[in-house]
C-alpha cells in the first residue's frame with residue numbers, strides 16, 4: 001500500500017531528525033531548546049546536515065498545515081501587540097539572567113500594570129517562546145528573550161518590525177486606493193507614519209529611526225543574508241587585477257565593504273550613502289582595513305562622480321519601483337569606463353514551486369514587505385535582465401547566479417561602449 005502524504009512527511013521528519021541529532025551529538029553540540037541557556041546558533045557547519053534541517057523544517061510545516069486544515073490556515077497569528085510591548089518597554093532587560101522575577105515587580109520596573117503585563121507575556125510565551133513561567137506568577141528568560149536582552153540588534157529588529165513594518169501592512173491597501181501610484185512616498189508605510197516623504201528622507205530627520213534601521217540590517221545579515229556569500233561568491237581578486245576600486249552604492253555603515261576588504265589585500269572601497277547614514281560610520285571600521293574604506297555622501301539619483309571598476313548595489317534595487325531603478329542605473333553611466341562592472345546583490349524571485357516551501361515563504365514575504373514599505377518589488381531573472389537593458393543597452397554580458405545557501409543572488413553586467 002502506498003503511504004499517504006502525511007505518513008511520508010512523518011517518515012522524512014524522523015529520518016532527517018535522526019541524522020541531525022547524530023551530527024549534534026558527534027560534534028558535542030547542544031540539542032535545540034528554548035530553555036534560557038538553549039543555543040541560538042546551532043553551530044551546524046555541514047552542508048548535508050543543513051539540508052536535513054531544511055527538510056525537517058519544510059516537512060513539519062507542511063504536516064502541521066495539513067493537519068490543522070484549510071480553515072485554520074486562514075487564521076495566522078495576527079496580533080503583534082505582545083512583541084511590540086516587549087520592545088517598547090524593553091521588558092527583556094528587566095528580567096534577571098538565570099533568575100526569576102514576579103509579574104508585579106517586573107510590571108513596576110517597566111511602568112506597566114501587572115494584569116496587562118501578565119497577559120502580554122503569556123501571549124508571547126505561548127506564541128513565540130519569548131520568556132517562560134517556571135512557577136506560577138514568576139517570569140524567567142527563554143533562549144529567545146535572552147537573545148533580546150543580550151543582542152541590541154535583535155531588540156532593534158523587533159521594534160522595526162512592529163513600529164514600522166506591521167503598521168505599513170495595515171495601511172497598504174488604503175495607500176494603493178488613495179494614491180494609485182508606485183512612488184516611494186505614497187506607500188502603506190508613508191500613510192502609517194503620517195509623512196509625505198519616502199522612508200530614507202524621513203530617516204534623515206529622524207536619526208533614531210535611521211539608527212534602528214541600520215541595526216536591523218546588521219541583524220538580518222545573519223544566515224542566508226550573510227555578506228560572506230557575496231565575499232566568496234564573486235571573484236574580487238579579478239577587480240582591477242586585485243587593486244581596483246569598488247563603489248558600494250547605498251552601502252550604509254560599510255559592513256559589506258569591510259567584509260570584502262578583509263578577504264582581499266589591495267582593493268579600495270568608496271561607501272556612498274545619504275549623509276545621515278554615513279555620519280560616524282568611519283568609527284566602526286576595523287583598523288586593519290581603515291585605509292581602504294572611504295565614506296562619501298552621495299545621492300544615487302545624482303550623476304555618479306567616482307570612476308571605479310565595480311559599482312556594487314547590495315539590497316538597493318528591491319527598495320525601488322522599476323522607473324526609479326532605471327534612473328539610479330542611468331545616474332551611474334557618466335562615470336563608467338569600458339569594462340566597469342555592475343554587481344547587484346539582491347533577491348531573485350524563483351518560478352513557483354522551484355524553492356523549498358520555507359524559502360519560498362521568505363522571499364514572498366520580502367516581496368510583500370517591499371510593496372508595503374516602498375511600493376517596490378522583488379524581481380525574477382527576466383525582470384533583472386529587462387530592467388538593466390532598459391536603463392542602457394551598453395550594459396552587457398549579464399550573468400545571474402546564487403551561491404549555494406545564499407538568500408541573495410549576484411547579478412553582474414559589464415559596460416561596453
Ligand SMILES: C[S@@+](CC[C@H](N)C(=O)[O-])C[C@H]1O[C@@H](n2cnc3c(N)ncnc32)[C@H](O)[C@@H]1O
Nearest residue numbers: 200250251252273274277298299300301314315
Ligand atoms: C536596504 S539598505 C542596504 C544597505 C547595504 N547596501 C547592505 O546591503 O547592507 C538601503 C540603503 O540605501 C540607502 N539610500 C536610500 N536612498 C538613497 C539615496 N538616494 N542615495 C544614496 N543612498 C540611499 C539607505 O540609506 C540605506 O543605507
